[in-house]
Amino acid sequence: MEFALTWEQQALKELVRDFVESELMPLERTVIAREAQLGLGDADLLTPEEIARLNNRARELGLWGLNLPTEYGGQGLGMLALCLAEEELAKTITPYLFPPDAPNLDFLLACANEDQKERYLLPYARGEKISAIAATEPGAGSDVAAMQTTAVRDGNEWVINGTKIFISRAKRADFFIVMAVTDPVKRNRGGITAFLVDQGTPGLVVGRPIPTMTADMRPYEVYLNNVRVPDSQVLGEVGGGFVPMSNRFGVRRLEFGARCVGMAQRMLDAMIQQANTRVTFGQPLAERQMVQAMIADSAMELQQARLLVYYTAWKADQGLGNPRLETSMVKVAATEMAQRVADRCIQIFGGMGLTKDWPWEWMYRKIRGFRIIEGPSEIHRWQISRFLTRGTASLDLPTSR
DSSP states (O other): OOOSOOHHHHHHHHHHHHHIIIIIGGGHHHHHHHHHHHOOOTTTSSOHHHHHHHHHHHHHTTOSSTTSOGGGTSOOOHHHHHHHHHHHHTTSOSOOOOSSOHHHHHHHHHHOOHHHIIIIIHHHHTTSOOEEEEOOBTTBSSOGGGOOOEEEEETTEEEEEEEEEEETTTTTOSEEEEEEESOTTTGGGTOEEEEEEETTOTTEEEEEEOOOSSTTOOOEEEEEEEEEEEGGGEESSTTBOHHHHHHHHHHHHHHHHHHHHHHHHHHHHHHHHHHHHOEETTEEGGGOHHHHHHHHHHHHHHHHHHHHHHHHHHHHHTTOSOOHHHHHHHHHHHHHHHHHHHHHHHHHHGGGGGSTTSSHHHHHHHHHHHTTTTSOHHHHHHHHHHHHHTTSOOOOOOOOO
């Protein structure tokens, strides 16, 4: 059993760490000011010029498309490499990820036909298009079977009607992956279909931005009023949208786990430094037993979550079955771990931890959102129990082949 990163993986981690320190950390104060003074969401916290510069630098360093297959111009490094990179990126609150965004990329790779690859996948892989997935609805978040958006065939076209909510990047997206019910009887058992809908399609309206507490998140309402698309816009098979959508959510949950590990690591490092330098009543905080316990608990919980994230990503890369059990475990364990670490970090910093002079309150708010987005902890605990009690997954480690 091997617990060491390869030298290539360690080199990637260090390269991303250098990118964060040289390119992203200097932007933190500006990002905090924009969010605090203007109430901006993630679409506006970096200017187009800043994003273009970061994208160009990422290309120069070979950090573009880390898990994008080489035939599409990527690095083809897999999920573990992506998680290592996102762990480092999450140590800063500057909202930047190496393009293209992984979950929608996986959806397109799994389902796009040759024509759709030319029109959507390749421009997306090159960074020429931005995508959004429109799945969540006011009455159907984690309960996908309750989805009310419908797509009805009319000759060679489909007519889509419904309301979506909490759609990230909706204002900037060039196209949407819209999930709709095409068979109201089958629903999530063969009755949900994915459609590619371009921004500007008649009837598609991006509504208001939804104010949230979660730092850089600014999702939108999206309305579909008799949106007509031809058969060529069906992504994958008619009725076959639920499985790739679920797999897409699994990728995002694993990414969230890696980001929580990165944020928690930065906060733990800050807690240690603060404990060694802050003196109260004649002694450094590091001598206080309660502070020692907070640091020790944070370190143990962080390392447990990190190993679970790495293992789940490795299992996905090895093709050892769909790691549905593990991605649910990652989603719960990593987000709740990071929330506890953030709470302790703020506590150790005291009043200063509540201010925007430090990024801890930002991370606290962001992590709080992670505990709900892509499925709340309660749903994943239910899923974990169901996998185990029904015998559809186990905790046994895979054997070498």
